[in-house]
Amino acid sequence: MNDARNTILSRLKTASIDQTMPLARNISNSVNWSSNYKVQLFRTQLQSAQAEIYDATDHSWLMTLQHICQAKYLKNILLSPTTSWGEAIIENSTNLPSLKYYDDPVENWKQTLFEGIEAAFTSTYGGIADTGTLILWPDTQEPRMMSLVPPVHIAVIEKSKIYNSFAEALKAQHWNETELPANILLISGPSKSADIEQTLTYGVHGPKELVVIMV
Amino acid sequence: MTTKFRTQFAKALAQHEVRNNTESVVNKLRKHRLAAFPDQAEWISMRRHSTAIRANATSKLPQLLEQLETNLQRNGIQVHWADTTEQANQTVLNIMRFHDARFIIKGKSMVSEEMGLNDFLNTHGIECLESDLGELIIQLAAEKPSHMIVPALHKNRKQIARLFHSQFPSIPYTEDISALAQAARRFLRHHFATAPVGLTGVNFMIAETGTLCLVENEGNGRMCSTAPPVHIAVSGIEKVVECLDDVPPLLGILTRSATGQPITTYVNMISSPRKPNEKDGPTAVHLILLDNGRSRIYSDPELRDTLNCIRCGACMNHCPIYKHIGGHAYQTVIPGPIGTILEPQKNGLDSYGELTQASTLCGACQEVCPVSIPIPKIINRLRWEHIRKSSCSTPGAGSGRRKTEAIIWKIWAWNCIHPGAYNRITSVATSMRRLADRILAKISPWTAARAVPRLPDTTLHERLKALKIDNE
């Protein structure tokens, strides 16, 4: 296949290139909303994509979580025991469904993950106001399938980490100066499809419900 | 002259159900796109920026591909190059064999359609399963996609209901769209959990970081690239962009142009296989970079613009011809205006040159293209390649040249550069207009649906001369 590589590249390199269009990269992210407006926009955008949004505080979010779990009759919830969020949940688990931890490589319990887990709770790496988007940087503590396989995904986001736009988030979080995680995710609602008659239906392959707690 | 394509187009026009389905979805997509760009000035500036990003990436294509390869390899992603679709298929097969895998689950990928991957793997005893809802419908029906973004756009819910019922007899018959989607969810879930290999396409590849971006709404792309232990991504070489900063503008204009969404439900950015101590994600990630004629297209500065396409589908949604004949009539992997310029360049004007005639050059495609590809200009260029005598890089050039047609154009040109002759002919035609009318009435392609235009008694030249409106 090295042959293919060399053939392709040498063909490309012999082409004559004329002056290209000038590319000014910093023109597109000019918006700068107030933090209140950002939160409001973030909320309406996510809601219009059928996500559930809850407002909470540093103190009340655990109660919100309990409320959500009860309202949805969840029997179990997958979470990380080592994040600060997870630790707080474990300490106050009385009114919560049974807590499950992702502490084994997926190969050892894939079937259970796909069939037995009803919900997952994750933190987020940030949010994007103009599109209503959660940014997730899955890692060893919160693996990537947590936000994908269980039918309900509950995510917590700090309002202070909501950026105007994706372009701004990239810059503010210095993505290009960091070693990127294996899989970054932008999530803007529950899974959906419009493949039949361009009519929206939710919960196709990913989570059927996306619940966001803002603190 | 009735040709292969014209016959096919006529057949497509007779399929009223498909036409209705296509038109109804296309109209929805047009409406959604329009609502997504409420501000004309903003659209213009977004479009200018996106066009510049793609033009910049294309102008540095070989360098960016090398940079991409270096960064992907540093991140632990294996890079394979394929000059032809055969090589790309063989690479997939080798990976499958290496992992002793006999089953592959697929996310939506137009490049895998271009490769004819499913058929190829089937002949080698490997089972392929499409997991995008639209692609699954197509696979169950043993058809081909009729649209890049909405593959089963030509089918309505009743047809899909019947299809699902015949394929999954255990599921009760339903025309409810959400019930149909849930049936697909239940059917595929187990396969996501057990498939040894997953395959997806790619929307953008970021050279700066060695990252593959996939956008989707259903989550099946995430499933295919996350759940199986091996992930294979296939992409055309043109999908590379220079840096992370190039992604947000392109992403925003892509999803708005395609379906009117400000963003898709999932944007999936893959930079490496599972890292040490991570508990999920594939342990091996492969990227296959397919050329299949792209580097040849690249050699021509005018045709090169074809490679800037971000596959949003807006051109087909706004094409009156696509709307009437639907995607299958094109008999290509990619239909619509972009297919009209891409497929003849890839597969040769000898077999696909006639597609360039499937355009009125109305310009609706270029008007909505988020990266300003001058599709009518390229169609015009390819029509020339199709009939030209001198050689050029596009395969099959000159294959459309017909002696009689060429002679007619020669006579026409001679007539037009000899005003004396031109005026005599037009004058005779008008003065003998009864006879001329009868001849005109015989141009059956025209008169099948239209009355013959009546010739006036004198030409404009004659009338103005009579009015003394003349040369200086």
Added chain:
Amino acid sequence: MDFTRASAGPKPNTVYLFGTCLIDLLYPQAGVSTVHLLEREGVNVIFPQAQTCCGQPAWNSGYRDEALAVARAQLKLFPRPIPIIAPSASCAGMIRVHYPTLFKGEPDEASTFDVADRVYELTEFLTDILKVDLTDLGEPTTVATHSSCTARREMNVADRIDLLLDQLQNVTRIEPDNAEECCGFGGTFAIKQPEISTAMVLEKAKAIENTGAQQLIGQDCGCLMNIGGALKKQDSQISHVHIAEFLWDRTHKATP
């Protein structure tokens, strides 16, 4: 594409008329009306008798040598630095947008820039340069409009026909549904792909029929011939007429 003119210029005394082959042979009265409209504004019209066709049919069919020869013959007919008026967006667009590409690398390439800059589609010229002020003398009527794709997307003058018609107080203008969609003419397309062309024109004719208008008005005779022909074939009561002829007929006093 962005084709801003080098200079919009003041109102000229004299202009060239490029009559176009379709008008010459099939719709001469549109050309004559164009002359009347221009002359009424105090503009002298020169009609170089050696003109024939802009070359677009061959250009769009890939016959570039033939298109070039024909275009070159036209190019020489308009030497003075005065506007060239074409009562057709399609032919104006050919000269304005495509001549420079067609002549690329040819010794006379430079002169195409000058000619391209001077060419105007009629309605564009009437509104933007002459700033005509029309008084309607006609009976109340309802018209449907069809702007050609070249007027809309190549010359960006699709709205000029509306601006002109809206000056006529007895004229009710209706834009048909899906107005921006091509009528399916496309020059040789109508002959090469007649089945698709027919499907397109039938849809267009239906939309126009649905307006309930008495007449169909357009700035391009290709589209008018196509849509008008389809309407007539269906025995529709809607007749078609070029904007120049319509404007002139309604705004001049018939000489007794």
